[in-house]
Structures are given as C-alpha cells and as structure tokens.
Amino acid sequence: MRSKDIGHHISAQFNAELEEIRSKVLTMGGLVEQQTLDAVRALVEGDSELGETAILNDYKVNALEVTIDEECSQILARRQPTAGDLRLVVAIIKTITDLERIGDEAEKIGHLAVHLAGMEGNKQHFNAINALGEHVHTMIHDALDAFARLDVEQALAVAKMDSKVDEQYNGITRQLITYMMEDPRSITRSLDVMWAARALERIGDHATNICEYVIYLVRGKDVRHTSIEQMEEAARKH
C-alpha cells in the first residue's frame, strides 16, 4: 500500500506520520484484544479483580480513539492525501470506531464478570463462553494482523469465521433458555451469561467490519453489506 505506485508523497515526513498513526491503531487494537481476553477469563474463572481491570482499561482505549481521530483530521487538513493514502486515513477513522466499540463490549463483559463472581450458581455454560471468547479473540487478533500487513486473504478468512461465532452464540442462547425454564431461580444468573455471549457476538461483528475496511483499503472496493462470495470476488480482483 505504501508503495510508490499508489501514494505520491511529497515527503518522508508524511510517510513517517502515516506510519505513526498506523502503529497507534495497532496499539489500540492490542489493548482491546487484551481487554477482551481479561474480561472472558475474569468471567470464566470468577475473578472479579481481573474483571475490574478489564473495566478500568477502557479509558485508555477511549483516549487513544480521540488522539488518533485528531491526528487523522490533522493529516487530512495538512497533507491532503489522495488515492491509497486517503483510503488509509478513512479506513483508520472507521477502524478505531469499531475498536472502541470492542472495548465497550469487553467492559460490559467485565461488569458481568464482577456481578457473576458475587453470585452462587453453577458454571455449566462457562466452557461454551470460553470457547466463544477464544474464537472471537482470534478474530480480533487476525483482523489486526490483516490490517497491519494489508493482507486481503487473511481479512477474508476472518470475515468467514463470523458465521461460526453466530452459530456458537445461538447454541449458547438456546441452552440458556432451556436451563432457565427448568430452573427459574437461575434466570438472573443465566441472563448475565447470555449478555456476555451477546457482547462476544458483537465483538465478532466489529472484527468483521475491520476486515471489510482492509479489503476497501487494498482493493478500493466497498464490500460492506455484501455476501461472503462478493467479498471474495472483490478481494481476489487484481
């Protein structure tokens, strides 16, 4: 992307600025990745202290969003990028919105973990939540990697993982509903687990959005609201 056939840079300074913003996006991504891991582990292990960590770390994510947005606006105003450079800046503005919302969902899971840690009850759905958490964590990690390496094939692979997340989420929801019907005293607790599953499902959607921006960035084609098949076609077009 940063090669001379796409960008036409007036200066090495401009390149350095773009690299610095990209690196901040990856830092922000690393934060929400860790926040998600912490929140899921806190929930599954009943570790309310780790849950608090996941909650408190959200302010760092929010602060980075504001900083990166400001730097993108400055680059747009001062450097007036075009073509690939412009797409990079627009893709970053969108990516950080999704990263921030992943942070919000991880924060919610942190609150649920703290709430659940203080409650009696069995943990029979925690394995399924853990599996969903691992799946979603891989999606965030690989989406960020696709963004870092501008790898459309990987972006596509991550987007394809989302249907598995939806399956896992639907399975957990069905099990929890049955469980609540059998034991109405478990309702409050089961709803907390259901909200956590829902938050993880949303994180999968945000990771998928980031992959769509990577394809837009590299191929110049907007693949939002299209099928996986249309995304494949766009990704493979050279």
Added chain:
Amino acid sequence: MRSKDIGHHISAQFNAELEEIRSKVLTMGGLVEQQTLDAVRALVEGDSELGETAILNDYKVNALEVTIDEECSQILARRQPTAGDLRLVVAIIKTITDLERIGDEAEKIGHLAVHLAGMEGNKQHFNAINALGEHVHTMIHDALDAFARLDVEQALAVAKMDSKVDEQYNGITRQLITYMMEDPRSITRSLDVMWAARALERIGDHATNICEYVIYLVRGKDVRHTSIEQMEEAARKH
C-alpha cells in the same frame, strides 16, 4: 458553519456538493427514523407485515451509507477541505456509521416483531416498550434536527435524554426478569421483548453519538467519553 468565517471555498460548486451530501445524510436519517417507528409499532400492534417492512427497508439505509461514504472520499480527494468543511466531512463519515447501526437495530426489532406476532402471550410490557420507542424516536428526530441546523443547544438536550432511556430500559428489564421467574413458560416471549428494549437502548446511544459529532462540528471540540457537564462547557464555549 457554512459562513465565510469558517470555510474558505474556492467555488460555489463545492458548496453545492457539501449541501447535497448533507441532504443525503438527512434522507438517510429520515429512513432510519421511519424504520424505528415502523418496527416498534409492528411489535406493539403484533403487525408482522409492518415488521417485514422495517426489515426490508434496511437495504435502502445500507445503500445510502455506501453512497455517502464514497462521496465523502471524493470530496476529500478532489476538494481537500480544511477547517470547518473538513470537520463537516469527518462528522458525516461518523454520523452515517451510527445511522446505519440504528437501521440494524430497527431491523432486529422488526424480526422480533414478526416472531412475537406468531406467539401466544400477553402484552403487558408493550406499553413500556412503546414509551421507550417514542422516547428514542424523539432522540433520533431531534439529533437529526440538531445536525441539520448545527444547533449545539439541541444536541446537548438530546444527549441529556439518554439517561432517561437507560432508566426506562433498566425498568423494563427488571420487570421482565420478575415476570419470567413467576411464569417460566413466558421466558422465550419475554426474552424477545427484552432484546427489543435492548435494541432501543442502543438506538439512544447512537443518537447521542450523533449529537457529540454536532458539538465537535460546531465547536471543534471532541466531547466523546466526557461527562454531560463537560459537554455543556464545550457546547457553550464561544
């Protein structure tokens, strides 16, 4: 905003382009406003046909998002706006993301409406859903109006409405939990109502985000992740 002390336009053509994009944003806003109204009415009145309308209309919202995004990128590349004009384009890129997600939430409510219309059961929580729907509808409408008139006072007023939405949402959730515990056969149905309430609560958040962009646009200050008091200070600063 469009006055000569902020923008320095090379041409009337540029002004016309910006106005056209703004008007498309308002069209998109009008669509999600109607979609939300239809979805809530479909749910409350058990009208599955209207629910389908709310679902099907989402493609129009999605298509407008892609079109407006493309036009914003073109304006950034060809016109290289600065200062207030640049903030307008950035605020539009962000606003349409929230409008698109309001559309997604309305679509979800449409699906829930169709599902609920096919189920036996009482409607005792529908009044509360209706009230929440009306509240949230006012927020979307007034947020769009604040965007159209660049009215920071109104943006602030809408942002303040969100705590009321959270209260209403928490009230509905509490009532539904009690209800599910008393009558476990109502669980599936009650969860549908709960998801609808949740979707409305999210719509309130998206309307609030739009108000934050209006304040950023007019005052040049990013008020995301700040308290209502800090927002007030930023909005009133001249």
